[in-house]
Amino acid sequence: MSDRGTDAVIRARGLTKVYGELVAVDHLDIDVRAGEIFGLLGPNGAGKTTTILMLLGLSEPTDGRARVLGLDPMRDPLAIKRRVGYLPDSVGFYGGMSGRENLRYTTRLNGLRGAEVDERIGDALELVGLTDRADDPTSQYSRGMKQRLGIADALVKEPRILILDEPTAAIDPTGVVEILELIRVLAHERGMAILLSSHLLDQVQSICDRVGIFKQGRLIGQGTVSDLARRFGFTGHVLRISVDVAGDADRASVEGLLAAIDGVDRVEPVGTEPGSYHIVLAQGADARAVGARLVSSVVEAGRRLGGFSAVEASLGEIYQRAEARTADHRPPAKGAA
Amino acid sequence: MTAQATLDSRGSVPDAKFRPPRHGWRVVAGKEFADHLLSIRFYILVLILGVSAAVPLYAASATIRDLAPIATEDPAPFLALFVLEAFSIDLLRFFAIVAVVTPLLGLVFAFDGINGERSEGTLPRLLSQPIYRDDVINGKFVAGLAVIALVLVVVTMVVVGFGIARLGILPRSSEVLRIVVWLIVTVLYVGIWLAFGTLLSVAFRRAAESALAGFGVWVATALFGTLIASLVAGLVAPAGVGDTATELANAGTRDMIQRLLPINLYSEVSRIILIPSEGVSVPGSIDQLGQLQQQIPTLYSVDQSLLLVWPQIVAMVAILVALFAAAYVLFLRQEVRA
Numbered sequence: 008m009s010d011r012g013t014d015a016v017i018r019a020r021g022l023t024k025v026y027g028e029l030v031a032v033d034h035l036d037i038d039v040r041a042g043e044i045f046g047l048l049g050p051n052g053a054g055k056t057t058t059i060l061m062l063l064g065l066s067e068p069t070d071g072r073a074r075v076l077g078l079d080p081m082r083d084p085l086a087i088k089r090r091v092g093y094l095p096d097s098v099g100f101y102g103g104m105s106g107r108e109n110l111r112y113t114t115r116l117n118g119l120r121g122a123e124v125d126e127r128i129g130d131a132l133e134l135v136g137l138t139d140r141a142d143d144p145t146s147q148y149s150r151g152m153k154q155r156l157g158i159a160d161a162l163v164k165e166p167r168i169l170i171l172d173e174p175t176a177a178i179d180p181t182g183v184v185e186i187l188e189l190i191r192v193l194a195h196e197r198g199m200a201i202l203l204s205s206h207l208l209d210q211v212q213s214i215c216d217r218v219g220i221f222k223q224g225r226l227i228g229q230g231t232v233s234d235l236a237r238r239f240g241f242t243g244h245v246l247r248i249s250v251d252v253a254g255d256a257d258r259a260s261v262e263g264l265l266a267a268i269d270g271v272d273r274v275e276p277v278g279t280e281p282g283s284y285h286i287v288l289a290q291g292a293d294a295r296a297v298g299a300r301l302v303s304s305v306v307e308a309g310r311r312l313g314g315f316s317a318v319e320a321s322l323g324e325i326y327q328r329a330e331a332r333t334a335d336h337r338p339p340a341k342g343a344a
Numbered sequence: 345m346t347a348q349a350t351l352d353s354r355g356s357v358p359d360a361k362f363r364p365p366r367h368g369w370r371v372v373a374g375k376e377f378a379d380h381l382l383s384i385r386f387y388i389l390v391l392i393l394g395v396s397a398a399v400p401l402y403a404a405s406a407t408i409r410d411l412a413p414i415a416t417e418d419p420a421p422f423l424a425l426f427v428l429e430a431f432s433i434d435l436l437r438f439f440a441i442v443a444v445v446t447p448l449l450g451l452v453f454a455f456d457g458i459n460g461e462r463s464e465g466t467l468p469r470l471l472s473q474p475i476y477r478d479d480v481i482n483g484k485f486v487a488g489l490a491v492i493a494l495v496l497v498v499v500t501m502v503v504v505g506f507g508i509a510r511l512g513i514l515p516r517s518s519e520v521l522r523i524v525v526w527l528i529v530t531v532l533y534v535g536i537w538l539a540f541g542t543l544l545s546v547a548f549r550r551a552a553e554s555a556l557a558g559f560g561v562w563v564a565t566a567l568f569g570t571l572i573a574s575l576v577a578g579l580v581a582p583a584g585v586g587d588t589a590t591e592l593a594n595a596g597t598r599d600m601i602q603r604l605l606p607i608n609l610y611s612e613v614s615r616i617i618l619i620p621s622e623g624v625s626v627p628g629s630i631d632q633l634g635q636l637q638q639q640i641p642t643l644y645s646v647d648q649s650l651l652l653v654w655p656q657i658v659a660m661v662a663i664l665v666a667l668f669a670a671a672y673v674l675f676l677r678q679e680v681r682a
Contacts, residue, residue: 056681060680060681063472065468065471065472065680066679066680085474085475085476086474088472088473088474089474091472093468093469093472095465095468095469095472096468097465098465098468098469099464099465099466099469100464100465100466100469101379101464101466102464103379103382103383112371112375113469113473115371115374115375116368116371116372116470116473116474116475117473117474118474157469160469
């Protein structure tokens with residue numbers, strides 16, 4: 008065990024869940040620390056929700072152990088549930104009750120009463136931007152509003168850990184940005200530990216401090232996005248440049264110009280857009296220096312520079328790479344079933 | 345076991361102040377009760393129980409004057425309101441109607457208790473709160489029982505009030521006691537169906553399925569109880585033609601099954617509780633039949649009546665406990681997700 012785990016608020020060692028023939032979660036090891044956003048990423052059915060249910064004591068692990076805030080979910084589920092806010096996948100509310108009443112029910116179930124509780128409910132609603140609609144019945148809420156109310160519902164008990172199952176699913180693009188920003192604030196300004204699961208890798212990439220990549224119940228990679236990028240073969244840096252070109256002959260000369268620059272390994276056209284290239288740098292080349300040389304060569308050649316940027320490995324690409332590298336580990340007999 | 349040691353020694357110290365809420369079921373029951381009072385099914389409940397009281401009362405009001413002279417001799421004239429039949433139809437007595445309709449009410453208030461939460465997506469959220477899982481099922485059961493009992497008491501009070509106003513006599517203390525006992529037994533009877541509805545709501549994933557199943561069982565036991573008992577008895581203890589021994593065994597089995605149907609248990613209890621002169625109707629042997637025929641009609645005191653129906657009450661409690669336990673065990677074993 009490295010020292011990194013000393014302040015882990017969630018840890019799992021060898022956590023396993025088997026449903027009949029199906030291994031839903033296979034010897035999972037994770038650590039989530041206070042103030043960090045950890046993303047459990049992977050396609051639907053990879054075992055993300057099962058993992059979350061085991062951490063909350065809602066499902067019994069077949070093997071392995073978990074500790075949440077130092078407590079065993081199977082032995083102290085209530086103490087854990089008191090301190091952990093949970094947004095379930097496709098969360099639902101009592102349609103006949105208003106958003107505020109739904110939250111009040113949650114606080115009562117947590118043994119919270121009194122005037123300060125109403126204030127806390129008001130604050131949570133404000134935080135997710137539902138103050139205006141707080142007294143409407145939740146049957147009139149849109150999917151995105153329910154999702155936001157679900158986050159408020161997880162927050163009213165003032166948890167130390169927030170577990171969010173697919174927080175951005177079924178939400179429009181602007182809503183996604185708002186929710187991600189909210190999650191970031193909760194972790195980095197309030198010091199909550201946040202465990203979120205998602206199959207929309209590129210959406211959550213920007214906010215996760217660390218991620219764990221799931222495939223068929225097994226964690227095939229864990230770390231920061233750049234750690235994973237390195238591990239799964241995104242070794243060199245890639246730059247993107249676009250240059251104005253006129254005709255096919257001109258294009259060849261631009262490519263020649265770019266390829267001749269010191270530190271460039273190869274030049275790959277991007278899609279069908281003429282004049283747009285990915286510049287893959289040679290091993291050990293300094294991206295900054297090569298970038299400067301690229302820009303100056305293009306300008307010195309009298310060409311107009313359309314754009315220039317560094318390309319970061321996207322989590323989606325990393326995932327595909329990681330998935331391809333990790334052989335199907337399930338026994339064929341079970342896989343066929 | 346270093347891994348074990350690190351897991352236990354690290355992480356944050358559990359804060360000692362937290363104690364799980366000991367009355368999680370009360371919170372659930374409070375919310376469910378409020379929901380019930382505002383729901384359409386509550387109006388259905390009031391309507392059905394109101395009609396079951398109104399029809400016999402309407403008929404009784406026609407003959408109410410005839411009752412007055414009898415009142416001087418009748419040991420329990422007040423209870424006549426509960427047992428008087430309307431239009432000479434045996435089923436149209438208040439307690440007989442209650443025996444038929446309250447199962448439906450029990451089912452209506454329970455059939456979607458758990459699977460409704462599941463389909464609404466509120467179950468994972470509810471179970472991730474710091475309450476025990478059985479708090480959910482207990483709270484819902486108590487709320488359903490409370491709301492039906494409330495309306496039942498109100499309707500009974502209306503009948504009593506009507507009786508006092510029209511008959512002009514006050515119920516005697518023994519009559520009041522009999523009415524109270526009858527109410528308690530009726531709540532127990534509703535509880536059986538509520539527990540059955542809860543079991544269905546756990547067992548079936550969709551509310552429509554559990555409603556259909558519950559309705560089917562209700563129809564079967566209310567209308568075809570005798571038929572079912574005969575069929576089962578025919579399978580368990582077939583009667584040989586002309587063979588007295590097997591015929592008796594067959595009849596015995598049939599009676600046993602019929603007696604164990606909640607509706608028969610309840611009807612027998614209410615009849616004996618509400619009619620002080622009634623004894624046990626089904627003779628156990630030829631000797632008893634003879635005794636019954638030679639019996640001089642006597643009046644039972646409340647405790648004697650209770651003693652007569654004690655086995656039936658115990659059987660009802662047993663059925664309730666068995667159904668509730670089944671719902672409970674099934675629910676605790678279920679995965680949160682479908």
